[in-house]
Amino acid sequence: EDKVVQSPLSLVVHEGDTVTLNCSYEVTNFRSLLWYKQEKKAPTFLFMLTSSGIEKKSGRLSSILDKKELFSILNITATQTGDSAVYLCAVIQGAQKLVFGQGTRLTINP
Amino acid sequence: DAGVTQSPTHLIKTRGQHVTLRCSPISGHKSVSWYQQVLGQGPQFIFQYYEKEERGRGNFPDRFSARQFPNYSSELNVNALLLGDSALYLCASTWHRGEGNTIYFGEGSWLTVV
Numbered sequence: 001e002d003k004v005v006q007s008p009l010s011l012v013v014h015e016g017d018t019v020t021l022n023c024s025y026e027v028t029n030f031r032s033l034l035w036y037k038q039e040k041k042a043p044t045f046l047f048m049l050t051s052s053g054i055e056k057k058s059g060r061l062s063s064i065l066d067k068k069e070l071f072s073i074l075n076i077t078a079t080q081t082g083d084s085a086v087y088l089c090a091v092i093q094g095a096q097k098l099v100f101g102q103g104t105r106l107t108i109n110p
Numbered sequence: 111d112a113g114v115t116q117s118p119t120h121l122i123k124t125r126g127q128h129v130t131l132r133c134s135p136i137s138g139h140k141s142v143s144w145y146q147q148v149l150g151q152g153p154q155f156i157f158q159y160y161e162k163e164e165r166g167r168g169n170f171p172d173r174f175s176a177r178q179f180p181n182y183s184s185e186l187n188v189n190a191l192l193l194g195d196s197a198l199y200l201c202a203s204t205w206h207r208g209e210g211n212t213i214y215f216g217e218g219s220w221l222t223v224v
Binding site for chain 1: 114141143145150151152153154155158160166168198200202204211212213214215216217218
């Protein structure tokens with residue numbers, strides 16, 4: 001059965017800390033891995049990773065994919081209260097079907 | 111440019127009723143997918159439509175159906191609603207089904223079944 005597993009499920013840190021969110025997957029017909037941020041409703045696109053070992057960065061966020069070990073990490077440095085959200089990892093399987101993990105609920109305390 | 115738009119944003123239905131949710135993809139996007147997100151879980155794939163044809167279906171009962179119109183907008187229909195159908199229903203659009211296309215989500219429709 002295809003599955004995407006995220007860890008931890010919940011994380012509480014102080015503003016300014018660095019966090020690492022994990023995503024492992026076992027999905028047939030893998031195409032790409034995506035990270036989304038979900039605050040209230042619509043998941044907001046963060047990164048799409050297709051090739052192993054190539055880090056993608058956007059400001060304080062970065063992510064990398066390991067296709068040999070079947071996992072990805074999302075790093076957030078110098079966290080801010082606005083980073084509080086649920087972070088979703090999803091794998092594109094076949095023709096654009098997304099298989100999601102359960103999400104990691106990140107809470108940043110001031 | 112408008113993003114993915116969905117309607118209604120919130121609705122309350124009674125068990126056994128029928129509901130229709132609507133989605134307009136980003137202009138130029140031809141592929142629309144529907145996802146169900148139950149509180150505290152990640153979204154689950156329901157359907158994908160591309161060029162007005164069903165291209166994929168998740169593990170949902172036949173009470174769930176959908177269609178895509180010539181302008182690439184889409185409807186999700188759910189019959190004989192159950193309490194367990196209460197969820198956020200998300201529509202996603204992408205340009206086409208090929209690799210490397212980012213998938214964008216709408217704000218979702220919150221369905222509560224009482």
